[in-house]
Amino acid sequence: MKRKGINFLPDKARLQTVRLKETKKTGVAIFFGVVIFFLLFAGVLGYNFYLLEESREIDLQVLTLKQQLEKYRETELQAFLLQKRVGEIKAILEKKGDFGPKWWQIVSLLPSGAEIQEAGFDQEKAEIVFAVSTYQSAGDFVDNFPQQKLEELGGKEISLPLVKKNETGGYLVSLKIIF
């Protein structure tokens, strides 16, 4: 059988009890909130301490490495100078190409019996004036000049801009190669 409780307290007193309970609850909640806050703060403090320790340790490592680096100062300077110099050398060698030997390759390709009268050679063109006994040999030389050889020499165009009959009976031929 269900028992029904009867509140004998007056209404005001009952209200006060309810308020007191609510206030206590609020107080407890605030208390726990504050406790959690302080726990978090303790965590922050701990993390701060950990970071400080870690930072100090890294500082020490950096210092040790810097001391070690001092031993390699000469190596560092040598490596730096070497790399800078080698870079420049590489650029010069690439630009230089094989200018001198290339020139002589062209000269060696002249028809047999050709005598060089005058020749000029720079990065853009090669001009050779040579004497041959017959015009045919000069014409054959240009006609038969292997395209592959011209490409190897970096030439774009080959021509005979001038052919002149020589007083001695031969021909003066001017050969021009444009690079």
Place this chain on the structure above:
Amino acid sequence: MSKQRISFSDLKTLVLPIGFVVFTFLFGFVVVAPKAKEIFVLNRRMKEQKEELFILETKIETLSKLASINLKEKLELSLKALPAEISVPLVMSTIEQIAGQNDLDLKSFSSGDNFVFECVLEGNKSSLESFFTDLDQSLPILTTQEIKLTDVEDRLIKAEFGLKAFFLDFEEEIKASEKVSLLSSEEEATLGELEKFTFFALPALLTPVSTSASGRTNPF
């Protein structure tokens, strides 16, 4: 329905919690906020420190590897190829030596603008050919600017040409920002190519400087 009023006794019960809250806020502002800021700064500093540590570790590792190869010898070779300053006697001596070993007659040698030297050689065609091949494989690096050939006499050719010499200042100090790396395969290849070149050193002066009895150098 009765209106609920907060009595003085209720407030008395709330004083402690409110005090806690106020204290917590004040504490937060005065202590926690600066601490949090400190952590933020520390974190950033740590990140920088770790980066510095990584750079230093990598640098030391690279340098220890570089120290194991003969850098000094390689640097000397590169200095032979590209000296710190242009030495006119060295360029002239190189030309003289190459011309001499190819039976060529060095008719003239003069220095012009922009480190270009004008040379005139005389000899036969095959000697001139060997000269330019040797010159191409010699140190210090000299590049031929222009060649002009004229037929002088029977089988004798006069070659007039310009030679450009190069130099690179020797820096004693390196900037902290400069990074050192291991020699790349291209750099190794360039050095390997240079090793095949011939260095024509300046012949040592054989004539000793005469000194008088007093120990002073005789200027005559």
